[in-house]
Amino acid sequence: MDLFVINGGHALSGETRISGSKNAALPILFASLLTKERCEISNVPELKDVQSAYDLLNRLGKNCFYGYGNFIAEEHSEINPIAPYELVRKMRASILAAGPLIARFGKARFSLPGGCTIGVRPIDMHLEAFKQLGVEISHDKGDVLMTAKKMHPNRIKFRFPSVGATENLMMAASLIDGETVLENCAREPEIEDLSAVLVKMGAAVIGAGTGVIKIKGKPALNGFSHSVMPDRIETGTFMLLCAAAGGKITLLGADSKPLSALIRAMRKAGVKISCGKGVITVSAEVSRPKPVSISTKPYPGFPTDLQAPWMAFMAQCSGECEVHEKIFENRFMHVPELARMEANITVMDRKAIIHGVPGLMGAPVMASDLRAGAALVVAAAAARGTSIIRRIYHIDRGYEKLELKLRELGADVRRRKDDGSIK
Numbered sequence: 126m127d128l129f130v131i132n133g134g135h136a137l138s139g140e141t142r143i144s145g146s147k148n149a150a151l152p153i154l155f156a157s158l159l160t161k162e163r164c165e166i167s168n169v170p171e172l173k174d175v176q177s178a179y180d181l182l183n184r185l186g187k188n189c190f191y192g193y194g195n196f197i198a199e200e201h202s203e204i205n206p207i208a209p210y211e212l213v214r215k216m217r218a219s220i221l222a223a224g225p226l227i228a229r230f231g232k233a234r235f236s237l238p239g240g241c242t243i244g245v246r247p248i249d250m251h252l253e254a255f256k257q258l259g260v261e262i263s264h265d266k267g268d269v270l271m272t273a274k275k276m277h278p279n280r281i282k283f284r285f286p287s288v289g290a291t292e293n294l295m296m297a298a299s300l301i302d303g304e305t306v307l308e309n310c311a312r313e314p315e316i317e318d319l320s321a322v323l324v325k326m327g328a329a330v331i332g333a334g335t336g337v338i339k340i341k342g343k344p345a346l347n348g349f350s351h352s353v354m355p356d357r358i359e360t361g362t363f364m365l366l367c368a369a370a371g372g373k374i375t376l377l378g379a380d381s382k383p384l385s386a387l388i389r390a391m392r393k394a395g396v397k398i399s400c401g402k403g404v405i406t407v408s409a410e411v412s413r414p415k416p417v418s419i420s421t422k423p424y425p426g427f428p429t430d431l432q433a434p435w436m437a438f439m440a441q442c443s444g445e446c447e448v449h450e451k452i453f454e455n456r457f458m459h460v461p462e463l464a465r466m467e468a469n470i471t472v473m474d475r476k477a478i479i480h481g482v483p484g485l486m487g488a489p490v491m492a493s494d495l496r497a498g499a500a501l502v503v504a505a506a507a508a509r510g511t512s513i514i515r516r517i518y519h520i521d522r523g524y525e526k527l528e529l530k531l532r533e534l535g536a537d538v539r540r541r542k543d544d545g546s547i548k
């Protein structure tokens with residue numbers, strides 16, 4: 126296992142390029158299961174989660190090639206619609222194979238998915254909605270078995286705007302004859318990117334990015350070529366890194382539009398942000414930010430995936446503020462680790478109260494999940510002294526070449542093998 130050694134307390138400067146979005150790329154990779162034709166996807170980040178999708182697609186019978194930001198999916202033999210535990214447990218987004226498999230083959234078997242341990246994260250909304258399209262569901266030894274003689278369109282209302290359920294159902298409906306209407310959909314920009322792909326494949330999709338999505342499917346879909354949108358969570362993480370450590374950085378290939386909730390909150394805290402076409406510049410004084418309270422919400426609200434990095438930034442605020450986590454029930458696991466770096470944060474159920482401290486101090490800490498890991502990197506870059514961040518395999522799931530990009534911005538970060546010699 127690797128770890129990061131970060132000597133913090135240096136202001137950042139310079140520029141770095143934002144990668145393709147992990148959360149947009151994953152559903153698009155699984156959309157390749159909807160067709161036997163060749164699919165070409167570019168601007169794909171090199172990440173553990175993309176590797177997991179590659180492994181799963183190959184196991185299902187796709188012939189995939191992946192490297193230098195390009196992902197090609199072809200099909201030279203029969204697909205076996207069984208997604209086994211040892212692959213699915215690595216990543217929750219594996220559930221996104223279910224919609225394409227059941228719609229195309231009338232059967233699918235998959236293990237319940239793994240991923241970050243930030244809450245219960247059930248898949249009941251996915252399964253309930255599949256049932257409404259004519260899928261029969263049963264369970265066997267921890268696997269979900271789905272069969273459907275003929276799927277039919279329907280009008281489905283989600284009880285909560287789930288990103289994954291919206292994507293899964295959009296993909297399944299794209300192969301169903303007739304119009305499926307999805308209500309109370311998630312409105313995340315990654316859903317619009319998937320919609321663009323499904324339209325390229327031949328489905329008629331209207332309303333992605335709003336609460337109601339209408340999909341008219343086709344009996345067979347085409348291959349496609351698509352470039353993945355920039356990663357708004359990686360962008361936000363770098364913005365918070367600069368805000369916490371101080372300095373001035375420019376993010377290239379970044380889109381500010383889907384980050385308006387973050388940008389508003391950062392400006393209130395006193396950070397200067399200027400946005401141009403594909404460029405965001407952030408500049409922050411090394412002095413303490415003003416306290417700003419936030420609540421995470423479905424898009425376009427403050428993203429839950431930036432809640433932990435936001436707390437690392439606010440840990441040094443000049444007062445007191447609150448963070449409400451409204452999406453996941455167990456997403457404060459970074460708090461005890463931030464406390465090791467002298468942050469003063471009290472958690473009460475889904476609310477955290479941050480009592481700002483004058484400065485963070487480097488310490489040995491451990492990443493408990495992907496975004497908690499990102500928060501520790503933000504805190505370590507701002508802290509005086511050396512931090513050792515362990516279990517960075519979580520961070521590698523979602524941030525492409527993080528330490529290289531940080532070094533481009535002048536941070537003192539090294540990746541080392543965790544052989545027990547580093548205390």
Ligand code: UD1
Pocket residue numbers: 147148149151217218244245246247248249250251252285286287288289290311315429430452453454
């Ligand atoms: C996606 C993102 C993840 C982000 C999350 C919320 C990807 C690959 N991952 O995850 O980074 O944090 O959106 O913005 O895009 N829920 C249920 N039943 C279900 C499905 C979800 O109760 O069937 C609950 C979840 O436990 C959670 C909430 O709904 O509390 C939101 O989850 P969802 O939007 O589905 O998140 P993901 O698609 O898993």
